[in-house]
Amino acid sequence: MPTPLLEIKDLHVSVEGTEILHGLSLSVNAGEVHAIMGPNGSGKSTLTKVLAGHEAYQVTSGSARYKGKDLLALEPEIRAREGLFLAFQYPLEIPGVSNTYFLRAALNAHRKHRGQPEMDAAKFLEVLKEKAKQVDVDPALLNRPINEGFSGGEKKRNEILQMLMLEPTLGLLDETDSGLDIDALKIVAHGVNSLRSKERGFVVVTHYQRLLDYIVPDYVHVLFQGRIVKSGKKELALELEKKGYGWIEEELAAANPGSVKV
Amino acid sequence: MVATETTTDVLLAAFENSKASAGPTWLHVLRAQALDAYREAGLPNIRQEEWRYTPLTSITRQTWRVAPPDAGATLRLIDIARLLPVGMEAPRLVFVNGRFSTRLSTQGRLAAGLHYLSLRDALESKGPSAKVVQAHLARHAEIESEAFTALNTAFFEDGAFIHLERGHDLSQPIQVLHLNVASEAALSQPRSLVLLDEGSRAKLIEIHAGIGNAPRLQNSVCEIVVGERANLSHLLLQHEDDAAVQINMHRARVDKGGAYASRVFSLGAALTRNNAHCVLNGEGAEATLGGLFLGRGTQHLDNHVYLEHAKPLGTSRQLYRGVLDEKSRGVFSGKVVVRPGAQKTDAQQQNNNLLLSDDAQIDTKPQLEIYADDVKCSHGATSGKLNEEALFFLRSRGLAEREARSLLTYAFCAELIEAVKPETLRDALAKLVQARFE
Incomplete structure (x- = not known):
């Protein structure tokens, strides 16, 4: 067995003293796409934030290893340079910081980390334009401050553009489909699919099965009350779409009386 | 206040021995009035509302002298080149310790209609400039209510005189550098006049800078008149450090249809107090006032802005931002006054502050005083962390x-x-x- 790309074991995570993840375990191999579904408040965003290293999310016990290394010991920027990427659910507007400037600084930080020379401005712009085209982002937008004056869909596509530029090994997509119309959804999915390879893995967090028509997962997990309570192949997503989450609660209650707060 | 008494006496003695004491009778009278006003008022203190947040201990704890005439004599062009943001190409007037340096200045090929020289040269000139100085000097800045202006008026040696005649448009920015260099605690008091006649346009870059570790106190006054439909863009760059104490008064009058834009960039000093006082004196006059102040260590940066809409249809925009790190302290006090009859005034004032450490502090006081009933005015202040x-x-x-x-x-x-x-x-x-x- 090769070392999994990401291996989470019994992870407990608290936010401001309240435990959100109650012992989550998940293993993602290179080349795989895992979808994580679950009702609101089940801990989906907490999982992606804690993996990316947000300080507000505190790991109280358990472990997360990335490429065999202790992920939780790394600063967020080191995680990023090691190839972990989080596409945010709610991309921020950052006045005063231009997209182009910031993205080139980020890319060059990655390159430096890998011992590669900096990419010069001309080459960078050439690559950026090409990738922007791929996710249908108007290059004129990129001279603006990050996400300032972007529509909801543009913000999401901008996240994917950043991912295309940084070419991560492990992509975490936090409800990247929310608020997207079907055309934008296809563009985003196409962007993600273009990165799929046997070296890379993805964890796709979503509410809706719809996204998974376009980014077809290898595995689907149901996150419920801070744990993964059910895992299956892509067909599980269709079943959830049809039947909702109620049947999972019932199954859990039957298997483990008293463990589920309804 | 013993130290300041001493300072006044020292200054008086130094002044009487200097060439600056020569000059026309009207100026002697003015200086005597100013000295009386200063002696009457004394230095401001924190019991006065306008000085509540800005103690002057860095001034009162030592005696200040004017720098000896040879201070800065060894300065080379290369020393000042790095201080000039648009470089050596643009014309510049350079003042070292408040005295004009012919050697370091270059008036360039003077544009038509431009009088660009030292105030003392203007006073001594045979041409019309002497009369223009008399007509404006201390006619805008007040000596009764402002002790520092009174002190400057009593003792200034020199400063910039910029007068652009009617209808002329300067394509190139002009620079004024006030450089303070001394081997022991020294005071400089530059005094400048900037006058734009009807329909003229100019860009002025004013730089305050210091060299060396000895304490430097600069008390500058600059009177500005933007004539009817004239346009002045004024940038002030304060390139100072912890050895510097700066008290600056910029007093501007904007006539009918004129526009004045002032932006102040304060990169830090032990103490900086920038007073911007602007009166929109004619219908449809505009002012855009703004500033960025960056503090660190124990620096204290104070921006006091007074903006008066005296006539109808005026527009004013103010945006001041402070970034305060370590134990530095910032003060913003902005007052917009809309006089009775100044209808259709459109005034906005904003102050935002970024505190980079738990020990940094900002006191901000945006104020509106409105005596007209058909106006659009807003103001606000924020402070926060990253x-x-x-x-x-x-x-x-x-x-x-x-x-x-x-x-x-x-x-x-x-x-x-x-x-x-x-x-x-x-x-x-x-x-x-x-x-x-x-």
């Missing part, structure tokens, strides 16, 4: 924490910098400010 979510976002893309902080801090300043023209000046400022946050 946005933690933005910081996390940048780090999650691979930027080091330090770099992310620096980028966001610069971003807070960017709006004020982006508005600067020409591009060469904007880029020079951007570099200076970026360097501060690296």
Whole structure:
């Protein structure tokens, strides 16, 4: 067995003293796409934030290893340079910081980390334009401050553009489909699919099965009350779409009386 | 206040021995009145509302002398080149310790209609400039209510005289550098006049800088008149450090249809008090006042803005931003006064502050006084820390924490910098400010 790309074991995570993840375990191999579904408040965003290293999310016990290394010991920027990427659910507007400037600084930080020379401005712009085209982002937008004056869909596509530029090994997509119309959804999915390879893995967090028509997962997990309570192949997503989450609660209650707060 | 008594006496003696004491009778009378006013008032103190947040201990704890005439004699062009944001190409008047340096200045090929020389040369000139000085000097800045202006008026030696005649448009910015250099505690008191006649346009870059470790106190006064439909863009760059104490008064009058834009970039000093006093004196006059003040260590940066809408249809915009690190302290006090009859005034005032440490402090006091009933006025102030979510976002893309902080801090300043023209000046400022946050 090769070392999994990401291996989470019994992870407990608290936010401001309240435990959100109650012992989550998940293993993602290179080349795989895992979808994580679950009702609101089940801990989906907490999982992606804690993996990316947000300080507000505190790991109280358990472990997360990335490429065999202790992920939780790394600063967020080191995680990023090691190839972990989080596409945010709610991309921020950052006045005063231009997209182009910031993205080139980020890319060059990655390159430096890998011992590669900096990419010069001309080459960078050439690559950026090409990738922007791929996710249908108007290059004129990129001279603006990050996400300032972007529509909801543009913000999401901008996240994917950043991912295309940084070419991560492990992509975490936090409800990247929310608020997207079907055309934008296809563009985003196409962007993600273009990165799929046997070296890379993805964890796709979503509410809706719809996204998974376009980014077809290898595995689907149901996150419920801070744990993964059910895992299956892509067909599980269709079943959830049809039947909702109620049947999972019932199954859990039957298997483990008293463990589920309804 | 023993120290200040001493300072006044020392200054008086130094002044009587200097060439500056020569001059026309009207100026002697004016100086005597100013000295009386200063002696009457004394230095301001924190019991006065306008000085409540700005103690003057860095001034009162020592005796100040005027710098000896040879201070700065060894300065070379290369020493001042780095202080000039648009470089040596643009014409410049250079004042060392408040005295004109012919050697370091270059008036260039003077544009038509431009009088660009030292105030003393203007006073001594045979041409019309002497009369123009008499008509304006101390006619705008007040000696009764402002002790520092009184002190400056009593003792100033020299300063810039800039007079652009009617209808002339300067394509090139002009520079005025006030450089303070001394081997022991020294006071300089530059006094300037900037006069734009009807329909003329100019860009002025004023730089305050110091060299050396000896304490430097600069008490400057600059009177500005923007005539009817004239347009002055004025940038003040304060390139100082912990040895400097700066008290500056910029007193502007904007006539009918005229526009005055002032942007102050304060990169830090032990104490800086910038007084901007602007009166929109004619219908449809405009003022855009703004500033960026960056403090660190135990620096104290105080911006006091008084903006008066005296006539109808005026527009004013104010944006001041402070970035305070370590134990530095900032003060913003902005008062907009709309006089009775100044209808259709449109005034906005904003002050935002970024506190980079728990020990940094800002006192902000935006005020509106409105005596007209058909006006549109707004004001506001904010203070806060760097946005933690933005910081996390940048780090999650691979930027080091330090770099992310620096980028966001610069971003807070960017709006004020982006508005600067020409591009060469904007880029020079951007570099200076970026360097501060690296």
